[in-house]
Every structure is written in structure tokens, then in C-alpha cells.
Amino acid sequence: MLSLNQHEFEVVIRQPANIRYEYFIKKVVDYEEIWGLYNEGWASAQDxxxxxxxxxxxNEQFAEAFAKYEWEGCRPKKIxxxxxxxKWLPGMKSDGVKPSxxxxxxxxxxxxxxxxxxxxEEELEKY
Structure with a gap:
């Protein structure tokens, strides 16, 4: 498992959402995995x-850090x-579910x- 040092972790979570999104794209392509929260079903929210x-x-470390409040009891799960x-993206699209x-x-x-x-896919093309 990739483990971030505490400094990198703190720096990343303090970034605005658009910067964290760019970080997300690079990291999921680097490691070819995405992490969600799971407890008898995938965690979700409503806007x-x-x-x-x-x-x-x-990564697992970020998912673990935010498994709280309404997601208390959820565990990080790799995709x-x-x-x-x-599978996921076509299913989310047909169900009208948005990625947060x-x-x-x-x-x-x-x-x-x-x-x-x-x-x-654009990021994948760089590899």
C-alpha cells in the first residue's frame, strides 16, 4: 500500500477541490486503483x-481519514x-449517480x- 507521510497528507487535504481532483486523477492512474468507502454497500451522500x-x-489512507460522520463504520475498499x-462509470451514469x-x-x-x-483516459495516454 502506498503510504503518504503526514506532511504530504496534510498539504493535499488542505488544497481546494479542483487541485485535489487533479491529484486524484494522477494518483489513480499511477496506481491503477480507486478507493471508496464500504459497509454492507458503498457509502454515498446526497447534494x-x-x-x-x-x-x-x-488511496486507502485518504479514504480511511474520512470514514467518519455519516460514513462511520465504513472501511476503505479498493476498486x-x-x-x-x-463497469462502475457506465453503471453510475445509468443510475444518475455522480462521483464525489x-x-x-x-x-x-x-x-x-x-x-x-x-x-x-487522457492521463492514461501519458503512460
Whole structure:
């Protein structure tokens, strides 16, 4: 498992949502995995408009750090990047679920499924 030092961890979580989103894209492509929170089902939230959001993180350490409040009792669970692109994103799109990228106590980058796919695929092309 990738382990961040405390300094990098603190620096990253204090970044605005758009910077954390860029970090997320680079890291999930680097390690070919995405992390969600799971407890008898995947953790989710709702935005002000009633949209269902699935919180997604670039690694286990970040996911673990935010398994609190309404996600208390959830554990980080890995999703292989290829499976995420082939199965998760089409399923989320058809269910009208939005990815909530790297939510912290302050904010989150809520993305359109197609935008997230394009950004991941664009990053993958660099490898």
C-alpha cells in the first residue's frame, strides 16, 4: 500500500477541490486503483438537489481519514481502475449517480461521469 507521510497528507487535504481532483486523477492512474468507502454497500451522500454522490479517493489512507460522520463504520475498499472504467462509470451514469471526488470536511469535486472518464483516459495516454 502506498503510504503518504503526514506532511504530504496534510498539504493535499488542505488544497481546494479542483487541485485535489487533479491529484486524484494522477494518483489513480499511477496506481491503477480507486478507493471508496464500504459497509454492507458503498457509502454515498446526497447534494442539495437530491443527486446521489459516491465518495471516491486516490488511496486507502485518504479514504480511511474520512470514514467518519455519516460514513462511520465504513472501511476503505479498493476498486481496480480498469473495472472502474468498464463497469462502475457506465453503471453510475445509468443510475444518475455522480462521483464525489476526494471529499473532505470542507468540500468535494462533484464531477460528471463523462468528464471523469475523459480526464482519467487522457492521463492514461501519458503512460
Amino acid at each position: 442539495d438537489k437530491g443527486n446521489v454522490l459516491i465518495p471516491l479517493y486516490p 481496480e481502475l480498469e473495472y472502474f472504467l468498464e 471526488i476526494f471529499p473532505t470536511d470542507t468540500d468535494s469535486a462533484v464531477m460528471d461521469v463523462d468528464t471523469l472518464r475523459e480526464d482519467i
